[in-house]
Amino acid sequence: MPGQTGPVTRLHDADERHFASDNYAGAHPEVLAALAAANGGHQTAYGADVYTARLQEVMAAHFGAGATTYPVFNGTAANVVSLQALLPRWGAVVCAESAHIQTDENGAPERVGGLKLLTVPTPDGKLTPELVARQAWGFGDEHRAQPGVVSITQSTELGTVYTPDEVRALADQAHGLGMRLHVDGARIANAAAALDLPLRAFTTDAGVDVVSLGGTKNGLLFGEAVVVLDPASVDGLPYLRKMDMQLASKMRFVSAQLVALYEGDxxxxxxxxxxxxxxxxxxxxxxxxxxxxxxxxxxxxxxxxxxxxxxxxxxxxxxxxxxxxxxxxxxxxxxxxxxxxxxxxxxxxxxxxxxxx
Structure with a gap:
């Protein structure tokens, strides 16, 4: 009957673990505690809450004072919203053939984002300026989708990690061609741990324009974020987030998780x-x-x-x-x-x- 309470039935073995994906893991207890702390009472909807405001401060501490953070529900959305905001309707993205946006997002960048992916084969999952040059051409040719963004995955789908110098070389090339650099950071924390560097060392300081910031693969229940490092690189991102059905009404529960993950260590x-x-x-x-x-x-x-x-x-x-x-x-x-x-x-x-x- 409605209103009745009883014991919660667990349907799985809480000690069961696998090696298929870091998405298989549950939520970190500290994240669950932050969610509970964010519950109760009323907070203004659609991001005008104290947790989302705090998230801006936390991300600025990681990426620099100019960073602006837009929470979304999942990683595919973070990538699609980012790329849409970086590109005109006729724009294209240069990415590795093994990139998550190419292999595992079921056409969302193309079907939802309305953009074209220009892929390059790479043995280790990483792009180089020489590989990007294979697709970064045809500027001004109305018959070719216009390359406007280089998108890299950090760490890559093949488990490799870009160094700051490698990211900087790609940023310099992209900016020299009038393009932008996007980082799919679903596993950005694993890259930072491998490099033993702060997040900004291989993003803001290396010339990256926008980061899709990961959370779910590192202990969140749900939620990722678009972090804009160069505000001049994007256009209409708040509207695109709403159009793409990623504007959470109770955004405090996404932001509180991200704060719990990134505010400390x-x-x-x-x-x-x-x-x-x-x-x-x-x-x-x-x-x-x-x-x-x-x-x-x-x-x-x-x-x-x-x-x-x-x-x-x-x-x-x-x-x-x-x-x-x-x-x-x-x-x-x-x-x-x-x-x-x-x-x-x-x-x-x-x-x-x-x-x-």
Missing amino acids: LWLRSARHANAMAARLRAGLDALDGRVSVTRATEANGVFVVLPPAVSAELRRTWRFYDWHPDSGEVRLMCAFDTTGEDVDAFLAELARLLDA
Whole structure:
């Protein structure tokens, strides 16, 4: 009956963890506590609340006094709203062939954003000025979508990390061509942890114009943000956020989570732990005497390895993980803020047992 209360039924094992995605992890307890603290009473809707105001201060401390932050519900929205605000209707985005906006957003940049993606193959997920030049041409040609933005992912879909100098080289090239530089920072905290640098060192100080700031992969229940570093680079972002159905009426609950994550060091503690667990996993795979092949550099919280098909099938009886290249047997193993050393060791032990069987 309405109004009745009773015990909450948990439908899953709270100790169950996998290596498929850092999105599998729950919300960090400190984030949940911040949500509870933000509840109760009335706060002005649509972002005119004290938590969203505080978020502006927190992000300015990370990115510089000129940064303006627009909370949204998810990472796809952060990317689409960012790119729309950076481009005219005839604009195009140069990105890696493996970029999340190309491979995992189901046409949202094209169908919702109304823009074109110009992709470049890259062996490690990272763009270089030479690779960008393959698509950054045709300016003034009415028959070609006009390249207006270079979009990079930090850390990349292949687990690699751009250095500040690499970002600066891309920013200088883009700005020299009249283009802008966007960072898809769904895992930006993992990049900062890997580089041991503050966020602004490889964004604001390196010439980035707009950042899609991650939260969900690092312990938020929901929520990401568009952080504008150069206000002259965007146009109409508040209106685009509303048109794209990303203007939260009770925005305090998005902002309170982001404040909890980024006001102190929770974002960095969590990312460092995830990276450390990936390093532990990588070391364990390397110790298997060549019986498996680790295929890519392990720089953040992802590990890529080729496993025998029969071994993968048996491992999946207990552990979830993603196929990356099914034809070759390459799989991706992701670590999260709540991955434990025991999780890693148990996975490695089971893998070793299956390889010996």
